[in-house]
Amino acid sequence: MRQQPRVLIVEDEPAIAELIAVNLRHNGFCPTWAMDSASAQIELDAVLPDVILLDWMLPGESGLVLAKRWRAHSRTKDVPIIMLTARGDEQDRVSGLDAGADDYIAKPFSTKELLARVRAVLRRRAPEQVGGVVAVGALSLDASTYRVTYGDEALKLGPTEFKLLHYLMTHAERVHSRAQLLDKVWGDHVFIEERTVDVHVKRLREALGATASLMIETVRGAGYRITSQVTAVVKSKASA
Known part of the structure; x- marks a missing residue:
């Protein structure tokens, strides 16, 4: 039997926590x-969950x-x-994301939307297993x-950064808008x-380091691209 995904709810309001828990269950x-x-x-410390739902305002240390x-x-x-x-204004959302959150949902929210976001971060947790090696320069x-x-x-990347880099590298030199990258x-x-x-x-830039991060370019008013003087080469293990 497939194990149920574990969700840690960190919330100081019992009514909200119970509502979330019931719907998750x-x-x-x-x-x-x-x-x-x-x-x-x-x-x-006892059990590592698959997802954490973390309230910003908590007794003691904050969620941030x-x-x-x-x-x-x-x-x-x-x-x-x-x-x-x-806290739903833009700067608060940015602060939450900068602190390491993968997503941000402002109260009040529908349980249907919350469940959709939980499923979404679980889908993103593991990168797509597409065989082959892609190279852009070094x-x-x-x-x-x-x-x-x-x-x-060797570089260490989180799951989302890995998927982002994989997409950029397999579409090197092209400029991608934020909406395109989200899609x-x-x-x-x-x-x-x-x-x-x-x-x-x-x-992603921080994980790549000072030199490699220069390959990720911000194109003002357009989006992002990965670039190199060396043409990207994709070696598919499936190809002859």
Whole structure:
């Protein structure tokens, strides 16, 4: 039997937490509730969830502080985080994404939309397993083994950054708008804001390092592209 995805709900309002938990349980998820930062850390240390629903305003440390800490820790850095908060203006959303959240949903929200976003981050967690190696200059990505290298240096990327880089490399030199990247990489842009792309491009550049990050260009008013003087070469393992 397939294991139910585990969802850690970090929410200090019992009524909201119970509503979320009931809907998750009825839709094939296994929810766990923590009402503050301390109990959330205890739950996280005990069992690593598949998704974290994290309220911004919590007793003790805020959700923003927790998101930054979990993103910085090797054990939790790849667990998808959806921020839940009543703070809905653009700067707050940007702050949440910059702290490491994968998505952001403002209260009040419908449980149907929340479930759709949970499913969306789970789909994005693992990159598509497309065989073959794609190379742009000294940058190489092997989708089968989930390895990225620049020259002789191995690079570590999160799942979303890996998918973003894979798409850019397989469409090198082309300029892609934020909407196009959301459609092709996330596949669920109805729920995700375009500003999310900027945050993940920033993370991708940081993961690539000072030299390789220069290959990711921002084209003002248009979007992003990956570029190199070397033509991208795709070696498909399936091809003769």
